[in-house]
Structure formats: C-alpha cells, structure tokens
Amino acid sequence: MHSPSRVDEHPVTSDRPAARLATRLAFLVAGFGIACWVPLVPFAKQRLGVDDGVLGMLLLCIGLGSVVAMAVTGVLSARYGSKPIIIAGALGLTAFLPLLTVANTPFTLGIALLAFGASLGSLDVAMNIHAVEVERAEARPLMSGFHALFSVGGFVGSTLMTFLLSVHVDTLASTLLCAALMLGAITIARSRLIETAAKHDGPLFVAPRGIVLLLAALAAITFLVEGALLDWSALLITGKGLVVAAQGGLGYMLFSIAMTAGRFGGDALTARIGDRSMMFWGGLLATAGFVVLLTAPIAPIAMAGFLLIGLGASNIVPVLFRRAGSQRAMPSALAVAAITTTGYAGILAGPAAVGFVANQVGLPGAFWLLAAMLCLVPCCARLVTATRSHADSA
The missing domain is CATH 1.20.1250.20 (MFS general substrate transporter like domains)
Structure with a gap:
C-alpha cells in the first residue's frame, strides 16, 4: 500500500510580524462572525414564526455546513495552501451574515445557515493550518495567542451586536456594519497571509491514522x-x-x-x-x-x-x-x-x-x-x- 509522504511546505514570504498579524485577524474574524449571529436568533425565530423544534433544526444547519466544509478544506489547503481558503471563508462570513436577517422562510434561512456554517468551517480549518505554518516559521509557540484572539472576537462580536440591537438599530443595518468590520480586517490580512507551495507524491486524501x-x-x-x-x-x-x-x-x-x-x-x-x-x-x-x-x-x-x-x-x-x-x-x-x-x-x-x-x-x-x-x-x-x-x- 502506498504511503503518503509529508507535505513539503515553503513559505514564500518572510515578513513574520505581518504573518502573525494576518493570522490573528483571521482568528478574530472567525470568533467575531459566529458571535454576531447568536443575538440574532430570537429575531429569526420571531420573523419566521417557527417553534423551538424547527428552530433547532435550522441551527443544526450551521454545524452541518461547518463539518462538511472542514473535511473538504483540509484537502483544498493541502493542495492550494491556506491563504485562498482563509480569504474565501472570511468573505463568506461577511456576505452571508446580512442574509441571515432577510431570509423569510425556514428553507431560505436553512440554506443561508448552511452557507454561513460552511464559511466558518472553512475559515476555522484554514486559519489553524496557517497558524501552524507561521509558528513553524518562527520556531516558537504562538498557537495559544492565536486561539485567544478567537475568544476576543467572540466577546467583541456578541457585545457589539447586542449593543446595536439594544439601541434599536435595524438587524440588517447591524449586520451590515459588522460585515464591514470583518471585510476591513480580512482586507488588512490579505496581503500579509503566507502563500504556501505544496508538493505531494502520494494520495491527496489520507484517512486519519496513528x-x-x-x-x-x-x-x-x-x-x-x-x-x-x-x-x-x-x-x-x-x-x-x-x-x-x-x-x-x-x-x-x-x-x-x-x-x-x-x-x-x-x-x-x-x-x-x-x-x-x-x-x-x-x-x-x-x-x-x-x-x-x-x-x-x-x-x-x-x-x-x-x-x-x-x-x-x-x-x-x-x-x-x-x-x-x-x-x-x-x-x-x-x-x-x-x-x-x-x-x-x-x-x-x-x-x-x-x-x-x-x-x-x-x-x-x-x-x-x-x-x-x-x-x-x-x-x-x-x-x-x-x-x-x-x-x-x-
């Protein structure tokens, strides 16, 4: 049975502070994006007029989209590097967050949540792969600090969205503002993300083992x-x-x-x-x-x-x-x-x-x-x- 070789990854850029900043922004955007959705759940339930059972099924769509995207992202990142996946995932969060406030049927909200979850799942995997690459390039522990930024993003996102809604800012306007902040962060990170050249002389997909x-x-x-x-x-x-x-x-x-x-x-x-x-x-x-x-x-x-x-x-x-x-x-x-x-x-x-x-x-x-x-x-x-x-x- 053919044994897959290890991926040979070579960072094209060497600007370590810039790469650290880009990774931190990716983790911040991920935590911020998912936290912005949480205060919107009661509004979605009221808008659609559904019971708790239907709402639970809709919320499951986020998890389903995330898990499917996570499995695919590993393969895509191994072939193309983590940079394009981070950008695509962050842009997906930015685009789909406002749509969660205008979907007016369970079906359309379910599709939007699937896409939102897929964006989050892709970003989650790719930013951790990128964090591994940045940490390897610097030869010192950085992973804990990156993960801390996800928590900070969650706190800021939930706090900001709750504040906007509490002062009666429209849900669509609130999400558009938060989406603009995420777009700004990923724009700053875009040119600073490490581009990775990957070479494989074995099968692209490998079942987890050992x-x-x-x-x-x-x-x-x-x-x-x-x-x-x-x-x-x-x-x-x-x-x-x-x-x-x-x-x-x-x-x-x-x-x-x-x-x-x-x-x-x-x-x-x-x-x-x-x-x-x-x-x-x-x-x-x-x-x-x-x-x-x-x-x-x-x-x-x-x-x-x-x-x-x-x-x-x-x-x-x-x-x-x-x-x-x-x-x-x-x-x-x-x-x-x-x-x-x-x-x-x-x-x-x-x-x-x-x-x-x-x-x-x-x-x-x-x-x-x-x-x-x-x-x-x-x-x-x-x-x-x-x-x-x-x-x-x-």
Missing part, C-alpha cells in the same frame, strides 16, 4: 468539555442549590475568562516548560477543577472550580494543533483538518450526549464522566509529545 487519531480524540474530549459547560453548567450549579437561576451563567463566564487569560499567557509558558508539561499539568489542573466543582459545598468554591477548568484546558487544544503540524503520519493540512472536524463534532454531539447520560445517572454523574475522560489528556501527554518540536526544545 498519532493523528489520538490527537483528534483528545481534541474531541476537550471540545466536548467546553460544549458541556456551555449548555449544562448553569443547570448543574443551580440544581445543586449553589446559586439562584439568575446567576446560573456565572460559572461559564468565569470559565471563559480563565480560558482566554490562560491562552494569552500560554505561549510564554509553553516556551518555558514545553508541550509535554503543558498538556500534563493543564489536563491535571482541568480535571482537578471538575473535582472541585462537583464536590463544592458553597458557590465560591464551585466558581474556583470553573476557573481551574478554564486555566487548565486553555492550552490543550493549541498544543494538539501544534503536534498535528509536527507529526509525520500524514500531511499536516489534513491532520489539522481532522482535529478541527473531530473537535467541532465534539461540540455538536457533546451536549446531547451529556443530556442522555444525565437522564440515566443524573447531571453530576455525567460531569464525573467528563472528568474521567479528561484524565486521558495528562495520561497521553508523553505519547502525544514523543516527537520533539520547537516548543520542547525552546
């Missing part, structure tokens, strides 16, 4: 944890009587703040201690956070648990993406695509799976299962980082 399967599984677990905290943490702490219903979102808010802060400091810490220690201690800290959360007798201790989970989990995914770029089992573009797709599937399927398990053993029991799964991260840290990279030799 270490990439493990990387993808760990990414799925980490993303599953994040999705479960988003959808179920409020019910967990209110169900235990730790906080009142109005304060149920405090836990996820603290988790998000800790994760963003952890990623801003993650590159410097990784450069000091290496990928293996980052994965081991990060996974251990996040698991300990679950133990604190699930055994907390009072709210402040439970909130400390959310902080520990956020800090511990913050740099696990960046390490996994970096390892996807340094492994030799398959072309790095396809490996990054596999990890992104699997991780996103974890976000999509995770909350439903938690609900199913909670129905059998209770919500605390489901969260204990998440903690047990998260234990695999520190347990696999040595295996995942067996191949040395710049993060280990820094």
Whole structure:
C-alpha cells in the first residue's frame, strides 16, 4: 500500500510580524462572525414564526455546513495552501451574515445557515493550518495567542451586536456594519497571509491514522468539555442549590475568562516548560477543577472550580494543533483538518450526549464522566509529545 509522504511546505514570504498579524485577524474574524449571529436568533425565530423544534433544526444547519466544509478544506489547503481558503471563508462570513436577517422562510434561512456554517468551517480549518505554518516559521509557540484572539472576537462580536440591537438599530443595518468590520480586517490580512507551495507524491486524501487519531480524540474530549459547560453548567450549579437561576451563567463566564487569560499567557509558558508539561499539568489542573466543582459545598468554591477548568484546558487544544503540524503520519493540512472536524463534532454531539447520560445517572454523574475522560489528556501527554518540536526544545 502506498504511503503518503509529508507535505513539503515553503513559505514564500518572510515578513513574520505581518504573518502573525494576518493570522490573528483571521482568528478574530472567525470568533467575531459566529458571535454576531447568536443575538440574532430570537429575531429569526420571531420573523419566521417557527417553534423551538424547527428552530433547532435550522441551527443544526450551521454545524452541518461547518463539518462538511472542514473535511473538504483540509484537502483544498493541502493542495492550494491556506491563504485562498482563509480569504474565501472570511468573505463568506461577511456576505452571508446580512442574509441571515432577510431570509423569510425556514428553507431560505436553512440554506443561508448552511452557507454561513460552511464559511466558518472553512475559515476555522484554514486559519489553524496557517497558524501552524507561521509558528513553524518562527520556531516558537504562538498557537495559544492565536486561539485567544478567537475568544476576543467572540466577546467583541456578541457585545457589539447586542449593543446595536439594544439601541434599536435595524438587524440588517447591524449586520451590515459588522460585515464591514470583518471585510476591513480580512482586507488588512490579505496581503500579509503566507502563500504556501505544496508538493505531494502520494494520495491527496489520507484517512486519519496513528498519532493523528489520538490527537483528534483528545481534541474531541476537550471540545466536548467546553460544549458541556456551555449548555449544562448553569443547570448543574443551580440544581445543586449553589446559586439562584439568575446567576446560573456565572460559572461559564468565569470559565471563559480563565480560558482566554490562560491562552494569552500560554505561549510564554509553553516556551518555558514545553508541550509535554503543558498538556500534563493543564489536563491535571482541568480535571482537578471538575473535582472541585462537583464536590463544592458553597458557590465560591464551585466558581474556583470553573476557573481551574478554564486555566487548565486553555492550552490543550493549541498544543494538539501544534503536534498535528509536527507529526509525520500524514500531511499536516489534513491532520489539522481532522482535529478541527473531530473537535467541532465534539461540540455538536457533546451536549446531547451529556443530556442522555444525565437522564440515566443524573447531571453530576455525567460531569464525573467528563472528568474521567479528561484524565486521558495528562495520561497521553508523553505519547502525544514523543516527537520533539520547537516548543520542547525552546
């Protein structure tokens, strides 16, 4: 059986600060774009006059479009480089966001959401591939900082859109303004993105295998944890009587703040201690956070648990993406695509799976299962980082 060779990737440009800026802008646009849609959901439901069941099916279109596009993007990026995919994905977000406010039937909104999700999925994969390339060119950890910008984009996007809607700016006008901001950002990034020449002497598509399967599984677990905290943490702490219903979102808010802060400091810490220690201690800290959360007798201790989970989990995914770029089992573009797709599937399927398990053993029991799964991260840290990279030799 023919074994595919590794992709030989050679950055055409050498302007490292410019490439860093372009990558940060791509992550910022991705987080900003998806966050702009969230405040529009109630308006879409009211405009179409649909029930929660139909709305749920429509929202699933974003995930479906994203997953399909992610699988295709890995192949396209491996052949043509990440630059044109980043530009196309960002332009897609810019174009389709306003359309989400004018689609007046479930069918047309579903098609628009599919396209919006496909744009997001393409951008998500391509920007991570580009981040791997930029990080490799600089030979120092940068991935955590890039991912932090996605979180910042999400915060800015949701805040700006909520503000515009709260002062009674029309939904179409609000999305056009946000689309203009995204267009400006990607215009700045366009000339600064690295152009990659890729050469292949093996098949273009390679099924994930070897270490990439493990990387993808760990990414799925980490993303599953994040999705479960988003959808179920409020019910967990209110169900235990730790906080009142109005304060149920405090836990996820603290988790998000800790994760963003952890990623801003993650590159410097990784450069000091290496990928293996980052994965081991990060996974251990996040698991300990679950133990604190699930055994907390009072709210402040439970909130400390959310902080520990956020800090511990913050740099696990960046390490996994970096390892996807340094492994030799398959072309790095396809490996990054596999990890992104699997991780996103974890976000999509995770909350439903938690609900199913909670129905059998209770919500605390489901969260204990998440903690047990998260234990695999520190347990696999040595295996995942067996191949040395710049993060280990820094």
